[in-house]
Amino acid sequence: xxxxxxxxxxxxxxxxxxxxxxxxxxxxxxxxxxxxxxxxxxxxxxxxxxxxxxxxxxxxxxxxxxxxxxxxxxxxxxxxxxxxxxxxxxxxxxxxxxxxxxxxxxxxxxxxxxxxxxxxxxxxxxxxxxxxxxxxxxxxxxxxxxxxxxxxxxxxxxxxxxxxxxxxxxxxxxxxxxxxxxxxxxxxxxxxxxxxxxxxxxxxxxxxxxxxxxxxxxxxxxxxxxxxxxxxxxxxxxxxxxxxxxxxxxxxxxxxxxxxxxxxxxxxxxxxxxxxxxxxxxxxxxxxxxxxxxxxxxxxxxxxxxxxxxxxxxxxxxxxxxxxxxxxxxxxxxxxxxxxxxxxxxxxxxxxxxxxxxxxxxxxxxxxxxxxxxxxxxxxxxxxxxxxxxxxxxxxxxxxxxxxxxxxxxxxxxxxxxxxxxxxxxxxxxxxxxxxxxxxxxxxxxxxxxxxxxxxxxxxxxxxxxxxxxxxxxxxxxxxxxxxxxxxxxxxxxxxxxxxxxxxxxxxxxxxxxxxxxxxxxxxxxxxxxxxxxxxxxxxxxxxxxxxxxxxxxxxxxxxxxxxxxxxxxxxxxxxxxxxxxxxxxxxxxxxxxxxxxxxxxxxxxxxxxxxxxxxxxxxxxxxxxxxxxxxxxxxxxxxxxxxxxxxxxxxxxxxxxxxxxxx
Ligand SMILES: CCCCCCCC/C=C\CCCCCCCCC/C=C/C(=O)SCCNC(=O)CCNC(=O)[C@H](O)C(C)(C)COP(=O)(O)OP(=O)(O)OC[C@H]1O[C@@H](n2cnc3c(N)ncnc32)[C@H](O)[C@@H]1OP(=O)(O)O
Ligand SMILES: Cc1cc2nc3c(=O)[nH]c(=O)nc-3n(C[C@H](O)[C@H](O)[C@H](O)COP(=O)(O)OP(=O)(O)OC[C@H]3O[C@@H](n4cnc5c(N)ncnc54)[C@H](O)[C@@H]3O)c2cc1C
Numbered sequence: 001x002x003x004x005x006x007x008x009x010x011x012x013x014x015x016x017x018x019x020x021x022x023x024x025x026x027x028x029x030x031x032x033x034x035x036x037x038x039x040x041x042x043x044x045x046x047x048x049x050x051x052x053x054x055x056x057x058x059x060x061x062x063x064x065x066x067x068x069x070x071x072x073x074x075x076x077x078x079x080x081x082x083x084x085x086x087x088x089x090x091x092x093x094x095x096x097x098x099x100x101x102x103x104x105x106x107x108x109x110x111x112x113x114x115x116x117x118x119x120x121x122x123x124x125x126x127x128x129x130x131x132x133x134x135x136x137x138x139x140x141x142x143x144x145x146x147x148x149x150x151x152x153x154x155x156x157x158x159x160x161x162x163x164x165x166x167x168x169x170x171x172x173x174x175x176x177x178x179x180x181x182x183x184x185x186x187x188x189x190x191x192x193x194x195x196x197x198x199x200x201x202x203x204x205x206x207x208x209x210x211x212x213x214x215x216x217x218x219x220x221x222x223x224x225x226x227x228x229x230x231x232x233x234x235x236x237x238x239x240x241x242x243x244x245x246x247x248x249x250x251x252x253x254x255x256x257x258x259x260x261x262x263x264x265x266x267x268x269x270x271x272x273x274x275x276x277x278x279x280x281x282x283x284x285x286x287x288x289x290x291x292x293x294x295x296x297x298x299x300x301x302x303x304x305x306x307x308x309x310x311x312x313x314x315x316x317x318x319x320x321x322x323x324x325x326x327x328x329x330x331x332x333x334x335x336x337x338x339x340x341x342x343x344x345x346x347x348x349x350x351x352x353x354x355x356x357x358x359x360x361x362x363x364x365x366x367x368x369x370x371x372x373x374x375x376x377x378x379x380x381x382x383x384x385x386x387x388x389x390x391x392x393x394x395x396x397x398x399x400x401x402x403x404x405x406x407x408x409x410x411x412x413x414x415x416x417x418x419x420x421x422x423x424x425x426x427x428x429x430x431x432x433x434x435x436x437x438x439x440x441x442x443x444x445x446x447x448x449x450x451x452x453x454x455x456x457x458x459x460x461x462x463x464x465x466x467x468x469x470x471x472x473x474x475x476x477x478x479x480x481x482x483x484x485x486x487x488x489x490x491x492x493x494x495x496x497x498x499x500x501x502x503x504x505x506x507x508x509x510x511x512x513x514x515x516x517x518x519x520x521x522x523x524x525x526x527x528x529x530x531x532x533x534x535x536x537x538x539x540x541x542x543x544x545x546x547x548x549x550x551x552x553x554x555x556x557x558x559x560x561x562x563x564x565x566x567x568x569x570x571x572x573x574x575x576x577x578x579x580x581x582x583x584x585x586x587x588x589x590x591x592x593x594x595x596x597x598x599x600x601x602x603x604x605x606x607x608x609x610x611x612x613x614x615x616x617x618x619x620x621x622x623x624x625x626x627x628x629x630x631x632x633x634x635x636x637x638x639x640x641x642x643x644x645x646x647x648x649x650x651x652x653x654x655x656x657x658x659x660x661x662x663x664x
Contacts, residue, residue, distance in 0.1 A: 003622075004622065004624065005621075005622050005623065006309060006622055006623030006624055006625075007305060007308060007309070007601055007621075007622065007623040010308050010600070010601035010602075011601060011602060011605065013598035013599070013601075013602075014598065014599050014601070014602030015547050015550075015551075015598060015599055016545065016546060016547030016548050016550065016551045016599060016602065017545040017546045017547060017548055018602045018605055018606055019545075020544055020545025020546070020548050021545065021548050021551065021602075021603070021606035022606050022607075022608045023544075023545075024543060024545075024548060024552070024606075025342075025345060025606050025607060025608070026608070027349055032608070034084060034085055034088055035088055035608065036608060038081075038085055038088040038089050038092055039088070039092045039608070039609070039610050039612075039613055040610060041075075041089070042089060042092040042093055042610075042612065042613075043092070043610040043611070043612035043613065045071075045075075047067065047068060047071045048068060048071075048093055048094075048095075048612070050094060050095065050612075050615060051407075051615070051632075051635075053095075053231070053232030053233075053236070053412070054231040054232045054406045054412065055231075055636075055637055056232065058227060058235055061232060061235055061236050062181065062235075062236060062238065064095075064236070065095055065096075065097040065098075065236040065237075066097075066182075068093060068095055068097070069097050069098070069099050072089055072090065072093055072099075073099075073129060075089070076089060087103075090103070091294070092610075092612075092613055094613060094615070095236050096177075096234050096236050096237045096416060097178075097236055097237060098132060098134070098177065098178030098182040098183065098237070098238060099178075100177065100178075100237075101133075101134045101135055101176070101177040101178040101183075102126070102129070102132050102133050102134065102178060102183075104284060104287070105134070105135035105187070105280055105284060106126060106132075106133030106134055106135055106178075106183075106185070106186070106187055107123070107126050107127070107133070108280050108283050108284075109135060109187040109203060109255070109280040110122050110123060110126065110133075110187070110205070110255070111123070112257070112276075112279040112280055112283070113187075113203050113255035113257050113258060113276075113277065113279065113280070114205075114255050114256070114257055115255075115256050115257050117252075118205075118252070118255065118256065118257075122205060130211075131184045131185045131207075131211070132178070132182055132183050132184050132185065133178075133183055133184070133185040133186060133187065133205075134176045134177060134178035134179045134182075134183040134185075134186045134187075134240075135176055135177075135186070135187055135280065136173045136176040136179060136186040136187065136188045136189065136206075136242055137149070137173075137176070137189040138173065138174060138175045138176065139151065139170060139171050139172060139173055139174055140169065140170045140171070140172045140173075140174040140241075141168070141170025141171065142170070143175070143426075144425070144426050144429045146189070146201055146278070147200060147201060149171070149189055149190065149191065149201050150166075150167060150168055150170060150171030150191070151164065151165070151166055151167075151171050151173070151188065151189070151190040151191065151244065152164070152165050152167060152190055152191050152193055153188075153190040153191065153192050153193065153202065153204055153254070154193040154194075155192075155193065155194045155195075155251070155261055155265050156248075157263075157264065157265040159248070160250065160251045160263060161248045161249060161250055161251060162192075162204060162248070162249050162250075162251060162253070162254060163246050163247070163248055164188060164190060164204065164206060164244045164246075164247045164248075164249060165244050165245065165246050165247070166242075166243045166244045166245070172241050172242065172243045173186075173188070173240070173241060173242035173243075174225060174240075174241050174242075175225065175239050175240075175423075176239065176240055176242070177237045177238070177239050177240075178237070178238060178240075179208075179222065179238065179239065179240030179241075179242055180222070180223055180224030180225065180238030180239055180240030180241070181223075181224055181238040181240070182238055183208060183209070183240075184207060184208060184209045184211060184214075185205060185206065185207050185208060186205075186206050186208055186242070187203050187204070187205060187206075187255070187280075188203070188204050188205075188206045188242075189201050189202070189203055189204075190202065190204060192254070192261070192267070194261055194265045194266070194267050195265055197267070199259075199267050199269075200274070201277065202254060202255070202259065202277065203254075203255040203277060204249060204253055204254050204255065205249075205253045205255065206247070206249055206253065207249075208220050208222055208242070209222075217247070219244060219245045219246060219247035219248075220242065220243075220244065220245075220247060221241075221242070221243040221245070222240060222241065222242045222243075223240060223241055224238050224239065224240055224241075225239050225240060225241050228419075229415050229418065229419070230411065230412065230414075230415025230416070231406070231412075231415075232412055232415075233412050233415035233416045234415065234416050234419060251263070257270075258270055258272055258274070258276050258277055259274075272362075272365070272367065273367055273370060275370065275374070276362070276370075278374075281424055281425065282355070282373065282374060282377050283355065284424050285377040285378060285380075285381035285424050285425065285430075286351050286352060286354075286355040286377045286381075288381050288384075288385060288420060288424055289344065289347065289348045289351050289377075289380045289381055289384050290344075290345070290348035290349075290351075290352065291420075292344045292348070292384035292385055292387075292388040292420070293341050293342075293344035293345040293348055293384075295388050295392065295413065295417045295420075296337065296340060296341040296344060296387070296388040296391050296392065297341035297345075297604070297607045297609075298409070298413060298607075298609065298613070298614060298619075299337070299391060299392040299395035299396075299410060299413055300334070300337050300338045300341050300391070300395060300604060301604040301607055301609055301614060301619050302395060302399065302408065302409055302410060302614060302616045302618050302619030303334055303337075303395035303398040303399055303403075303410075303618075303619075304325070304334060304338065304600050304601060304603075304604045305601060305604065305618070305619050305620070305621075305623055306398075306399050306402070306403075306408075306618040306619060306625065307323070307324050307325035307330055307334060307398060307399075307600075308323055308325045308600070308601050308623070309323075309618075309623045309625050310323065310324045310325075310399075310400070310625075311323055311324065312324055324400075325597070325600060326597070328590070328593065330398065331593040331596075331597065332589075332593065333394055333397075333398055334395075334398055334600075335558055335562075335592075335593050335596055335600070336558055336559065336562035337391045337394060337395065338555065338558075338596075338600065338603060338604065339555040339556070339558040339559035339562070340387055340388075340391060340559060341607075342535070342552070342555045342556075342559070343531050343532075343534075343535045343555075343556070343559045344384045344387075344388070344531070346534050346535055346538045347380060347384070347530065347531045347534045347535070348384075350534045350537075351376060351377065351380055354373055354376060354377075355373065355377065357369070358370060358373040369453065371437055371440075372437070372452075372453045372454060372455070374433065374437075375433060375434045375437035375438075375454075376454060376530065378425060378430040378431075378433045378434060379430065379431060379433070379434035379523055379524075379526065379527040379530075380527055380530065380531070381424060381425065381427075381430060382421075382425070382427040382428075382430040382431050382434075382527070383431075383524060383527040383528065383531070384531075385417075385420040385421050385427060386421055386427050388417060388420070389414070389417055389418045389420065389421050392410060392413055392414045392417055392418075393414055395410055396408070396410040396411065396414065399618055402618055402625075402629065403618070405617075405629070405632075407616070407617045407629070407632040408616055408617060408618045408619075409614060409615040409616030409617075409618070409619060410616070410618075412615070413615075428520060431519075431520045431523040431524060431527075432516065432519060432520065432523070434523035434526060434527065435498070435519035435520065435522060435523040436512075437455075438455070438495045438498075438522060438523060438526055439495070439498065439499055439502065439512075439519075441455045441458055441495075442458065442495050442496055442499040443499065445458060445459075445461055454526075454530050455526075457488040457491070457492065457529070458492055458495070460488075461492060461496070464485075464488050464489050464492045464493075465489075465492065465493065465496065467485065467489060468575075469482065469485065469486050469489075469576065469577050469578070469581055470482060471486075471577070471581045471584060471585075472584075473584065474584045474585075474587045474588040474591065475588070476584070477557065477561055477584060477585050477588040478553070478557055478588065480536045480539075480540065483532065483536070483557070483560050483561075484529075484532065484533060484536060486564065486571065486576050486577055487525075487528065487529040487532050487533075487560070487563075487576075488529060489574065489576040490525055490529075490567075490570050490571050490574050490576040491522070491525040491526045491528075491529045493574035493575075493576065494518075494521060494522040494525045494570060494574060495522045495525075495526065497518075497522075497574070498515055498518050498519050498522045501515055501518070502515060521570070525567070525570060528563055528567075531559070532556075532559065532560045532563070535555075535556045535559060535560070536556060538552065538556075539552050539553050539556050551596075551599055551603060554592050554595050554596050555596070555603075557588070557592055558589065558592050558593070558596065561585045561586075561588060561589045561592070562589060564577070564582065564585050565582070565585065565586060565589065568582055605621075617629055617632055
């Protein structure tokens with residue numbers, strides 16, 4: 001029935017102030033107001049309609065992306081939207097496209113690695129979209145191993161130019177988003193060579209296409225790398241290839257904030273760490289963590305609302321059938337994902353703070369926290385994207401057969417999201433960076449240098465290596481100190497065990513390669529500790545609104561205890577908990593699920609997503625699922641006619657042949 005709220009009973013059960021929770025989720029009242037206004041602006045504009053993406057051809061989809069991006073840009077200018085509002089606008093538009101890389105990587109690369117003069121020259125052009133840029137780092141042969149890139153930028157002192165060249169097929173740039181068909185410019189990463197000496201990988205601003213007719217400049221071969229996973233999905237993006245044939249650029253187009261080449265061809269390295277050339281990746285990894293909570297919360301919102309609508313099997317005494325959300329198995333799969341969405345939100349907020357802090361320190365030439373910022377952004381990017389990709393797929397299964405329909409919104413969400421486990425650093429490669437950082441920290445214990453920040457707990461090694469959890473009853477698992485201690489003990493003991501095993505090898509690098517799998521597990525344990533500790537910090541802070549804090553506490557302990565349950569092998573093998581304590585944790589978890597149950601729909605309403613953004617018949621706000629599933633089915637091109645195209649060619653002859661042979 002149109003206009004009826006099929007989830008009204010669920011909403012009436014809520015034991016907290018949903019409006020206040022919306023503000024906690026958004027981060028502040030201001031952020032909530034911006035999101036609320038901008039999401040509705042996008043939802044109400046027919047240009048941003050997105051229900052036909054799956055049935056569009058690649059060309060139609062790409063052109064549709066261009067149309068949406070141009071319209072968004074027009075509105076952003078006409079309405080004089082601020083940077084914050086514009087970012088929200090693009091996010092609610094919900095269509096991957098070249099603008100993501102222009103604003104997300106090209107502009108930040110110039111800001112982070114360009115000199116003042118270079119910024120003054122290039123940023124106004126980029127900010128007005130008079131040039132459109134991308135981030136061209138990865139090559140056909142190398143992505144993870146950045147130092148293995150093959151593109152060269154050789155300085156020619158005669159002409160005061162760099163000659164950008166792709167010496168091999170594997171040196172072709174391959175993957176950059178926005179490169180294939182749109183970008184006029186790119187920040188290209190290439191090996192800098194002066195006077196025959198290779199100085200490693202540096203960034204260069206390179207024009208690729210004519211600003212008059214968009215044709216590639218002489219010496220440039222560029223195109224799209226082809227279809228990717230899923231219909232619609234990430235195929236709106238023109239990921240591209242690029243080959244240079246001795247292409248020349250002026251010397252001042254090398255990004256020279258970190259190091260420079262003089263007119264005479266002298267290479268001058270500054271005293272800042274060379275890793276700052278990776279700064280754009282650190283920035284994007286940080287934003288990907290916040291984005292993980294967006295993607296996971298969308299999937300969880302769909303699965304929660306649908307699980308409340310969907311009924312299967314009558315209860316034992318007959319009567320109405322059971323809502324599938326009332327099955328403990330459904331709760332055990334769904335509620336930890338709901339808790340994870342909140343957990344990733346809060347750790348994302350904290351990571352944003354950490355990133356801002358390290359950026360300010362770098363401005364003041366304080367590089368001390370850079371390794372930690374790198375480890376946190378790399379590790380949390382890896383951990384949250386893996387959990388989110390798995391979580392979206394679990395939400396699809398939680399919706400049964402209908403979850404597999406494109407109109408559930410989940411297949412496309414998964415297809416768009418899953419490359420996040422690979423881009424901005426393969427998730428295993430990134431956890432190994434965390435592991436290196438942890439091994440270094442462990443090796444320095446006892447050296448008098450106290451670990452700080454997220455490794456501060458390692459400074460309490462003497463206690464954490466010996467302590468026994470004092471949990472005695474299920475309620476003890478609601479004690480933040482006891483939960484944290486179990487996670488700290490597990491993370492530290494896993495890291496120390498790796499370090500001990502490493503020390504048995506004469507060659508550290510060889511030992512590291514042998515122990516890669518254990519090292520990744522230790523890194524994940526450390527990252528999970530960070531997320532749990534930031535969630536606990538959140539619930540210990542000031543939180544307004546009736547019942548809001550209570551709900552967040554439940555979610556926090558569900559998050560922590562489900563991790564304990566999932567990684568029980570780690571907790572038991574490191575003696576961080578006993579089997580009895582683990583069983584008390586499972587008992588507590590079941591009780592928390594029962595407490596969360598009446599609040600589940602309200603907790604996903606607090607995300608404040610419009611039906612447009614969700615893009616799901618199953619996750620509709622009003623829960624009016626079944627008639628809308630029919631409506632969607634009838635819109636399919638196959639239903640344009642009752643007798644399908646091809647009947648006369650392929651079906652009728654078969655049937656007729658069968659009838660003939662049956663008569664024989
Ligand atoms: C794009 C955002 C758009 C937002 C706007 C739209 C709004 C929409 C809303 C939300 C958007 C959310 C985001 C969506 C994004 C979609 C677009 C995706 C686009 C994808 C782009 C890319 O993939 S770009 C290419 C990324 N490539 C990689 O990540 C490569 C991975 N490899 C590496 O980073 C490094 O090479 C590696 C870390 C593996 C290091 O290798 P190694 O050889 O060991 O390193 P070396 O160079 O020798 O250095 C050793 C030393 O340095 C330390 N270190 C390494 N990296 C860093 C760093 N970044 N910072 C600081 N320190 C670093 C390392 O630990 C070693 O230290 P020591 O051990 O020596 O102490
Ligand atoms: C959708 C999408 C968009 C992208 N956009 C851009 C872009 O805009 N610009 C850009 O420059 N790039 C872009 N990329 C490229 C992306 O950054 C790389 O694909 C990514 O960094 C992974 O590198 P790779 O492909 O070389 O993987 P590989 O390193 O080849 O990974 C293959 C396997 O090897 C394993 N492996 C590799 N090294 C190690 C190791 N040292 N130890 C243990 N295991 C290892 C990995 O875990 C993985 O299982 C994009 C990629 C995708 C999928």
